[in-house]
Amino acid sequence: MTRHRLILAILAGLAALPAQAAPDTLALHCGALFDARAGKLLDAHTVVVREGRIAEVRDGRAVVPEAEVIDLSAHTCSPGWTDLHVHLGSQSSPQSYSEGFRLDPVDYAFRAVGYAEKTLLAGFTSVRDLGGEVAPHLRDAIGQGLVKGPRIFAAGKSIATTGGHADPTNGINDRLAHLIGPPGPTEGVVNSPDDARQAVRQRYKDGSDVIKITATGGVLSYAKSGDAPQFTVDEVRVIVDTAKDYGYRVAAHAHGEEGMYRAVTGGVTSIEHGTYMSDRVVKAMKERGTWYVPTVYAGRFVADKARIDGYFPPVVRPKAERIGALIQETAGRAWRAGVKIAFGTDMGVGPHGDNAREFIYMVEAGIPAAYALQAATVHAAEVLGVDDQGVIEVGKRADIVAVPGDPLADISVVMDVSFVMKDGVVYRRP
Known part of the structure; x- marks a missing residue:
């Protein structure tokens, strides 16, 4: 049995009691x-x-x-609300980094079932899972009625560059790196337009619903920079153009200004996080109709945890403290500038089921409550490209x-x- 089939079998084995049959x-x-x-x-x-x-x-x-x-x-x-940025296969803790060496995909699948039900019961009937190999299988199990959870639009493996935010070999020692070998497009790591095209096609083969790229460094990855640009414009354009061939939209994780600008110029549908959004980026997003998904919750969560000794590795802690604290202010500034905003939390960074707290943080940032609710309903449906919900x-x-x-x-x-x-x-x- 292949690993992917094993994951689906495990999810099926976790079948919860079905919801009470609805009358006509x-x-x-x-x-x-x-x-x-x-x-x-x-x-x-x-x-x-x-x-x-x-x-x-x-x-x-x-x-x-x-x-x-x-x-x-x-x-x-x-x-029903939609959270456009979740990771149902994981949840942050001080053990998260070591667990990557100890746990198997099946372990993450077991956990994901509980996370999915908590998300649904919190009012989120749809989610876009932006990175995690468990998600497409969890999507299928929910769709088949085997477990309870939201409707999932799954990215599968995020696409990164070598050493980038979603390079799966970041932080491992040379001996392990030699055994694993350098990751390539199949593993979602690209270094040229041709690689980028192949990576999108691999996501199609894997059954993804959406493409996610890591256009800049990230906060929680085991790497020094949280904001350096990590794709060329040509690479982004190839990803976007190839994604269109398969009916996919592209979400871009981006904290840094230059990488964000390249992603917008390359034609992505949405910018996630957007910490160092500049006037130049705002102008480009408004001209191209690019959506912004702030994930204020994640920013506040990591900034808080950065104050706790030992919660994050030393290479991560300063990024979490510096970048996380800025996202809420960026969200308010983007709304005042007229950037289109949709709802997302990056849940999995914080505890699943707490997603709705993002509404509160958005309002604290100066975004009207009605707009925040629209961000999780009609705006989210537009980002997903669906017209039957929201x-x-x-x-x-x-x-x-x-x-x-x-x-x-x-x-x-x-x-x-x-x-x-x-x-x-x-x-x-x-």
Whole structure:
């Protein structure tokens, strides 16, 4: 049995009890409804769900004789949220670096099942997993109903350059490096346009849904620089052009200004993190319509943990302290400058299931609560290139979450999700 088939078999073996079978028709009596397109709250509505889709949206507390009623009259209903930047196969801890030498893919698969369910129950009905070989298999297991979790758009292995943020051999000794050999496009490491083209094709072969590149150094990789550019513009353009052949969009991890600018110029769909975003980059992003996914949560988390002796290796600690603390300010500045923003946390850096805290951090940065909710609904759907989710409208997927009270008046209520429905199946109810 191949390693990938073994992972899928393990995920199947972890099959959780299925959610309660839904009746033919459900009627959700929502005290308020978030209109994601307009970015405003509507009064009480009844949302009728049939066969996993939204069948009707009626004003007020409508009577639907054939339906099972779920009373959400003290709640605000929202389209299911999407986190555009997660890593479901891992979670940061002081042991993370040594575990890479001790654990097998199967170990990470077992962990990922629990992380996925926590994410779904926190209100995130879809995620974009930007780097992790477990994710495509977890996606399939969730899609087959074997385990509970959000809908996953999986990147699989991130594409890096030699020594770059996603080079899997960073930090290992010479003896191990000699045994493993230099990683190439199959392992997601490229050093030319031809390599870049092959790496995208390999991700297609592996079953990815999206392409992720590490356009600059990173905070948590075992390497000195967190912001140096690591791709040429030609390499980025080849990746973007090849990705288009397969219907893929490209997300670019980027902290440094120059690498960010090259990624935007090369045509990526989104910039992730964006710490040292300059006026030049802002101008390029607005001209090209490039999305920004701030991941404020991750920045704050690593900056906090950098103060703890021993949490990070010495080569990582100064990067975490310096770069992490800047992302929240960058997010607010980008919003004020008119850059398009979508929602992402980089969860896996912090504990899975805490994703909604990003809403709070966005509002703290000066982003209006309504815009933050749009970032995780209609904006996220646009980034993914899908048109069947992100809004509560007839014919769309029945992905719906509910929180008590008014999230536009008090964004903190997003941490108290009372109701979660994905594809018409209820996973959490008051």
